[in-house]
Each structure stands twice: as structure tokens, then as C-alpha cells.
Amino acid sequence: MTEVLFNGHAGRLEGRYHQGENPNAPVALILHPHPQYGGTMNNKVVYTLFSVFQSLGFSVLRFNFRSVGRSQGEFEDGIGELSDATVALDWLQAMNPDAKQCWIAGYSFGAWIGLQLLMRRPDINNFIAVSPPANEKDFSFLAPCPTSGLITQGSIDEIVNPASVTTLVKRLNTQRNVVVDYALIEGADHMYNNHLIDLYKISGHYIIDALKKGGPARKRRGRRRKSEIENEMLLLESEENNDMLDDDTDDFADETDDFADDDFEDEE
Secondary structure, three states: OEEEEEEEOOEEEEEEEEOOOOOOOOEEEEEOOOHHHOOOOOOHHHHHHHHHHHHOOOEEEEEOOOOOOOOOOOOOOOHHHHHHHHHHHHHHHHHOOOOOOEEEEEEOHHHHHHHHHHHHOOOOOEEEEEOOOOOOOOOOOOOOOOOOEEEEEEOOOOOOOHHHHHHHHHHHOOOOOOOEEEEEEOOOOOOOOOOHHHHHHHHHHHHHHHHHHOOOOOOOOOEEOHHHHHOOOOOOOOHHHHOEOOOOOOOEOOOHHHHOHHHHOOOO
């Protein structure tokens, strides 16, 4: 993994980048939660998403929105952050001109930004939205949603109301040619404490399914119980997957610098 800096419209943006070994490897951009509530690219959920894409051979980038970490600029409550995401995706695609697929993944505030980017970029093939803040943000712009994807939500989320996310998923699934898988993870709070492995496996299975079919992954409905999730095994044989530690510690080998307490305290 490489530290990178690239120019945004408000100044320099800081990121972490993994280059896939295959020159045709798909690409994925990961967006972090709310900058004003402690959200950074080193957030545990963001790193979990980064790890699963990396393990599956993607070239993947996560970065800090303006005003976060070493990224320059001031928080703009959506407009500026969408601009940052656009620039980051341009940089990622410039680094991988032969990539066959392009994915966007975001957590909370980052999911809201990512889905807006999805509407503006027809080159994005699929998405993962983790705990999109449907009770606080307007998602009516997804009319129609341009591609299928996966939405995950914790059943005891104290920040994003699970019922609002369920309503959003139902509305999206009424649209033609769109299949939005929904995983409601029982017992998971907003930060997915003790459920990061569940999120890793659900996301990984969805990505594998979509890549095998070359299109939308199969639709899954209803709740995903932890016992069911733990019985599933990702077909990952890379060294990165072996570095994942158990669910009780929520830790990942060789990346402890990304999990300093002040990186995710009070995150949205």
C-alpha cells in the first residue's frame, strides 16, 4: 500500500492506494464518513472495505476529504466533498487506464457522496453503500438509480435509522433493471463494532458474485443472521485475507497504524 497525494479543486488530497497485480484489474474508490464527526480514511469500516477489494485483486484507493488529515481545503457539507470524490476517481482511472470495471463504496456520509457520484459517472459499474444516512439526507436523486449494488445496515444503528434504509432499498428495487441487495446485520451498531468480519464477508461475497456474472449480483432479501454469515467462507486465498484477525479484536495485521484510537473516535 502506498501513500499518495494528488491535486483537488481546493488543494492537495491525501490518500492510500493499492495497485492490483493484473493490468486489467477492476478499480474501487472508498469514501469515508462525516469529516466533522471524526471520519477519516483510516476509519475501521473504510479499511474493511479497502481490504476486501484489495484481497479480490482490485486497484483500490481511499482518501481523506478536504479538511481531513493532510488534505487541504474546508468542509463544504457535500458539494466540495463530491468534487473531491470526482477528482479521486479521475486519478484512480488515470492510474488504471485498462481497468474493466469501476466500483464505488462509501460509509455513512461517504455512502451519500458515493451515490451522488454514481449518478454523474456512467463509467461506474457497481456500488456498495454502508449505512447510508437515509434519515438525514435526501436520496431522491436516485431516480432512476443507474446501476445495481449492495446496501448494508446495522439493526441497532444509533445514528442511521434502519427503517429509513429499508424504505430506501424498497424504493430502489421498484425501478426497472435495478437490483439492490440488502444486508441488515443483526446486532451491528453504526460503527459495526464486533461485526466488521460480517461486513467483510457480505461485501466479499457480493463482489465475487458480481464479478463472476459480469453484471449485477443475485438479489438477497431479508435479514442476515450472524450465525448464517459465520458459516460462509470467502473464496479468498491471498495473503491479505490471512491477515484478518478475529471479530472480537476488530484488528487487522500489518495495518495497526491505521487504527489509532483518535482516527475513529466519535466517527459518524
